[in-house]
Amino acid sequence: MKIDILTLFPTMFEGVLNESILKRAQEQSLVQFNLVNFRDFSLNKHQKVDDYPYGGGAGMVLTPQPIFDAVGSLLKQSDENARVLLMTPQGERFTQKKAEELAEEKHLIFLCGHYEGFDERIREHVVTDELSIGDYVLTGGELASMVIIDSVVRLIPGILGNKQSYEQDSFSTGLLEHPQYTRPYDFRGHQVPDVLLSGNHKKIEEWRRKESLRRTFERRPDLLTDVHLTENERQFLNQLIQKKR
Ligand code: ADE
Numbered sequence: 001m002k003i004d005i006l007t008l009f010p011t012m013f014e015g016v017l018n019e020s021i022l023k024r025a026q027e028q029s030l031v032q033f034n035l036v037n038f039r040d041f042s043l044n045k046h047q048k049v050d051d052y053p054y055g056g057g058a059g060m061v062l063t064p065q066p067i068f069d070a071v072g073s074l075l076k077q078s079d080e081n082a083r084v085l086l087m088t089p090q091g092e093r094f095t096q097k098k099a100e101e102l103a104e105e106k107h108l109i110f111l112c113g114h115y116e117g118f119d120e121r122i123r124e125h126v127v128t129d130e131l132s133i134g135d136y137v138l139t140g141g142e143l144a145s146m147v148i149i150d151s152v153v154r155l156i157p158g159i160l161g162n163k164q165s166y167e168q169d170s171f172s173t174g175l176l177e178h179p180q181y182t183r184p185y186d187f188r189g190h191q192v193p194d195v196l197l198s199g200n201h202k203k204i205e206e207w208r209r210k211e212s213l214r215r216t217f218e219r220r221p222d223l224l225t226d227v228h229l230t231e232n233e234r235q236f237l238n239q240l241i242q243k244k245r
Pocket of ligand 1: 136
């Protein structure tokens with residue numbers, strides 16, 4: 001996968017892209033990052049990239065020319081169809097489902113803005129997707145793009161050792177992940193649930209699914225509306241609801 005990142009602050013990305021799994025992904029040539037300072041594309045003699053909003057008002061707006069030309073030049077260098085992703089609190093809420101969809105692509109271009117906003121023609125004629133990482137406002141799109149890149153790249157086949165390690169993730173199953181334990185069995189008087197030491201894989205799977213349901217019910221009941229449940233699981237959930245009353 002090729003990932004181009006258009007930003008006025010490329011050094012913000014150095015630590016994040018060059019540690020841990022993202023670093024390894026680059027070393028294994030599974031992903032290639034390309035940081036582009038779109039100020040370099042400005043035809044203005046002072047390399048300006050923003051201007052006052054028509055109609056007045058506070059703040060500055062990113063002008064179309066540097067971004068149109070930067071994206072145009074990246075698309076010319078590649079034969080694949082790229083997704084051009086604009087980071088904005090006005091965008092579609094980013095989810096694990098969207099991460100899975102983007103992990104299938106060959107070429108992603110991230111647009112990170114600062115200031116008050118983007119000229120609307122960028123949205124209309126350059127961008128394919130507008131994404132928000134949550135209902136709060138950041139100083140710019142850089143942190144949002146790092147969050148999205150991190151969650152997409154870990155899904156590229158070959159990056160995580162064990163496919164199961166993401167198939168069981170919270171949200172991938174539609175539920176939050178079950179609790180996990182490791183050694184020691186007894187830590188300062190707090191013991192690991194015995195079923196996990198039973199060696200009975202069917203029982204362990206049942207326990208995990210139930211705990212996953214319990215955790216989702218307690219913390220994120222909104223997720224339960226979209227999950228397919230067996231009759232047994234439905235009964236278990238009803239018990240949880242009764243207990244709460
Ligand atoms: N830029 C500023 N705030 C943002 C958010 N919540 N998500 C994505 N991009 C942003």
